[in-house]
Amino acid sequence: MSVVDVSPEVxxxxxxxxxxxxxxILLVMGFGAQMLAWHGDFCRALADRGRYVIRYDNRDCGLSTKFDDHPVDMGEFxxxxxxxxxxxxxxxxxxxLVDMAGDGLGLLTALGIERAHVVGASMGGMIAQTMALSCPERVLTLTSMMSSTGESEYGRPSPQAQAVLFGPRPADRAGYVEAAGKELVWASKRYGDAARLREPAAESYDRSYYPAGTGRQLGAMILSGSRADALRELRVPTLVIHGLDDTLIDPSGGKRTAELVPGAELLLIPDMGHDRPRELWPRxxxxxxxxxx
Known part of the structure; x- marks a missing residue:
């Protein structure tokens, strides 16, 4: 792992x-998730297929810059x-989100890469879309995975998934890891496994437990608004992937994204939720x- 300045503040x-x-290929992760959520074995398998794979921690997450000077009370927000x-x-x-997109593009610049394929999952898909919209000349292709368009009527979470996402999570390690099992609510119905969820939760907790960043990331998502009009004008080759079991971002989010982007390909995957089960990695x-x- 390395750390690089991508702007004066990040x-x-x-x-x-x-x-x-x-x-x-630049892999962009989602809300509150460290780059570890792009599993190392997944990255290596993609590299073995002839791709140079880059994963990173978004700002306010993992080992990247944290905006401690701007506390956000989630309830007040x-x-x-x-x-x-x-x-x-x-x-x-x-x-x-445009600032988070600038971070990813800044990372490419720091690595001497002018253009890259960009793959984003969940909030990472929103960031990846924003990269393609703000600097299309730098994005060879876009893959938007389990994501949406910023329109409130599409990709809505189920009440149960929303309750888990915004519900309090224990601050102690044991409680935090145990609570990860609640994420089964949005996982693959066929392949979802609480033990599989707790293992990366433990790894993430030990690497960088930082719940304060989630309020700011949530605010960035909500306040960035709809990308619908801009997506209608996007000319970057686009693949949209969404799991049919997804209850955190309903598949309507992916369908809407593919509907808006001219020429986009839509891949709906049975037995995939708001996760990437190892059994589905080959696909x-x-x-x-x-x-x-």
Whole structure:
């Protein structure tokens, strides 16, 4: 793992896999998740297929820069948004998705990569979309996975999934790891396994337990608004992947993304939730390799 400055205020922790001479793929992770969520074995398998794979921690997560000077009270923020007090909500959050997209592009610049294939999952898909919209000349292809368009009527979570996402999680290690099993609510119905969820939770906790960043990341997602009009004009080759078992971001989010982006390919995967079960890695990797070939 290495750390590099991508702007005067942000440093990113990142890791690479494979031959730098191969086509580069930038993997962008989602809300509150460290780059570890792109499993090392998944990255190596993708690299073995002739891709130079880069994974990184978003700002406010993992070992990248944290915005401790801008604390966000999640309850106050949600109350402001719910009541329509947009100025108050805007004042609470120090950055938007476009800033997070700039981080990823800055990482590519720091690595001497002018153009790359960009693959984003969940909030990472929103960041990846924003990269393609803000700097299409730098994005060879876009893969938006288990994500949505920023339109509130698409990709809505089920009440049960939303309750788990925003519910309190124990701060002690044992409690935190045990609570990870609740994420089965949005996992693959066929392959979901609480033990599999607790193992990466323990690894993430030990590497960097930092719940304070999630409020700011959530604010960045909500306040960045809809990308629908911009996506209609996007001319970057786009693959949209969504699991049919996803209850955290309903498959309508992926369907809508593919509907808006001209020429986008939509891949709906049975037995996949808001996760990437190891059993489905071959299909996911085949899809990404074909799209980035």
């Amino acid at each position: 440093s990113l922790a990142y890791e690479t896999f494979g031959d730098p001479g191969d086509p580069p 949600i109350a402001a948004v719910s009541s329509g007090d947009l100025p108050a909500a805007l004042a609470m959050v120090p950055y938007r 996911l990797i085949d899809a990404v390799v074909t799209h980035t070939g």
